[in-house]
Ligand SMILES: C=CC1=C(C)c2cc3[nH]c(cc4nc(cc5[nH]c(cc1n2)c(C)c5CCC(=O)O)C(CCC(=O)O)=C4C)c(C)c3C=C
């Protein structure tokens with residue numbers, strides 16, 4: 001890099017040579033001269049870029065090549081993925097996505113962006129040095145892109161929030177792997193904390209119970225309430241994945257809050273893939289059996305999903321609804337995910353504050369020791385200003 005004094009160079013020559021002037025060189029002072037910041041890295045599963053077969057092939061290839069998701073030996077899986085799933089599932093999934101796609105894109109991404117923006121707004125009210133970054137395990141915006149921002153913005157503390165209330169190796173641990181892999185590229189690591197699950201948090205249980213109560217106060221109570229969770233292969237449970245038990249505990253505690261007798265609700269697992277046995281009972285079979293046994297009206301909620309997506313909007317609210325009615329039912333009401341609701345924003349903000357405890361950026365303006373912290377931050381800001389860092 002050549003550093004020269006811009007006053008000593010004629011303007012036309014200077015622009016031609018594109019030399020780095022003293023002013024520009026000063027602007028390149030590393031970001032770590034700015035006051036340190038903390039960030040919440042909110043991670044969800046990811047979604048294709050568009051509802052087309054080529055986009056689905058790209059997305060499914062990345063997703064279904066993750067060893068946390070698929071535990072089949074690699075050579076065998078290579079043939080299944082390339083010979084069956086990508087050629088046959090991609091066009092079928094593209095059609096399903098097309099039925100829920102909006103003018104702004106995939107519901108999962110749009111709703112998740114709104115949630116991240118709202119959480120940012122909520123946290124900034126009291127914690128101006130805590131940023132929210134959204135990333136997806138598969139597709140865009142990627143975890144690598146988020147991690148690239150760390151050094152540029154002097155983020156020295158990172159709280160990873162996988163948007164899965166229940167822990168599963170297939171989802172939560174895959175976020176852990178991707179984040180740590182991406183951090184492996186950095187010279188100067190941030191301090192890192194990771195939220196494993198939050199399905200036993202009273203705030204989360206209250207928010208789900210309240211969304212069911214709100215729905216029922218507007219539409220009345222149905223014959224049955226079904227808690228439908230995304231499935232995983234049964235052998236994952238046998239190998240020690242706690243997901244099944246956390247789903248059971250979630251549904252039981254929500255039903256308790258609603259004072260709902262056991263006879264009025266059921267739990268099931270949806271979205272299975274392939275021929276192996278997955279967690280049972282399956283949602284589609286449960287709904288058909290309910291209809292055959294005379295259940296006319298059912299309400300379905302999916303408390304394993306934070307944001308509405310293909311699996312809720314298409315599989316439950318369209319496909320399973322049709323099947324339920326074909327089997328003799330009359331009405332399937334789908335109760336939406338928490339999405340960007342104020343209750344969701346509040347519970348996630350509280351969760352982040354709880355896990356951020358002890359970090360200076362989380363001390364808040366009204367907390368003890370505030371003056372000292374504020375003075376330090378102001379001093380750092382003034383120094384950055386003097387260096388023209390903005
Ligand atoms: C072996 C395959 C899969 C496992 C295990 C799995 C677990 C799992 N997934 C979610 C959440 C979501 N899954 C979504 C879509 C989706 N899931 C799978 C496969 C497995 N999921 C596939 C192939 C797809 C793509 C769609 C399709 O072709 O059916 C989504 C929705 C994404 C969207 O774009 O809308 C979410 C969210 C959880 C919570 C979970 C285990 C606990």
Ligand SMILES: [Fe+2]
Nearest residue numbers: 045230271311
């Ligand atoms: Fe899935």
Ligand SMILES: [Fe+2]
Nearest residue numbers: 271310311315
């Ligand atoms: Fe599905």
